[in-house]
Amino acid sequence: MLSTYKQKQRVVHICIYLAITIIYLLLASCSKKQADEIAPEPPPQEKVTYNNFAQALFQSRCSGCHAAGGPGSGAFTFSGYASVVANAERIRQAVIVTKRMPPNGSLSAAELESLSKWFEDGMTQQ
Ligand code: HEC
Structure with a gap:
């Protein structure tokens, strides 16, 4: 039991x-x-625009010399989006192709890649 x-x-x-x-x-x-x-769906890879990337790069890496009155202002004066578009081909040459600019070659591989993508995609502002 x-x-x-x-x-x-x-x-x-x-x-x-x-x-x-x-x-x-x-x-x-x-x-x-x-x-x-x-x-959620993974977001599509973020588009590189002037507002989300290029502006900050020109501001921090170029305007030290290329703002009005700076040592590089004779060659290119950075004063916003229009000034970049107007000089786009020279900037692309100097930064992406010959890498003469910035003179100390301080751009990272990722920055160069994003900037080059920005040029290729037609330099969208936003
Ligand atoms: C340390 C100062 C300095 C910095 C930083 C700098 N530049 Fe320059 N840049 C110059 C000077 C000085 C010249 C003119 C002499 C020459 O061409 O080397 C020049 C020339 C240029 C030219 C004309 C080149 C040509 O062949 O017509 C372009 C375009 C340019 N810079 C773009 C840029 C961009 C874009 C950046 C940022 C990614 C940058 N520079 C950063 C000093 C600088």
Whole structure:
């Protein structure tokens, strides 16, 4: 009698374990499914524009010499988007092709790549 009671108890324990495992699996699969549904599409690679990239680069890496009155202002005076577009081919040559500018060659490979992409994509402002 005692042994059948113990057997029953074991069966109950196994059932409880199984139930817990099943509930756990159900919860795990639900939350994973939900997470998949909620997760947004990965954004398309951000477009390089004047406003989100090029302006800051010209400002920080060029305007020290190419702002009005600076040592490089005779060759190119940076004064905003229009001044870059008007000199685009010379700037592209000096920075991307011959890499004469900036004179200390301080642009990183990533900056050069983004700037070159910006020229290729038609120098969009925003
Ligand atoms: C340390 C100062 C300095 C910095 C920084 C600098 N330049 Fe210059 N740049 C000059 C000087 C001086 C000249 C004129 C002499 C020459 O051509 O070497 C010049 C010339 C140029 C020219 C004319 C080249 C040609 O062949 O007609 C362009 C275009 C130019 N720079 C663009 C840039 C751009 C774009 C940047 C930033 C990425 C930059 N420069 C950073 C000093 C600088």
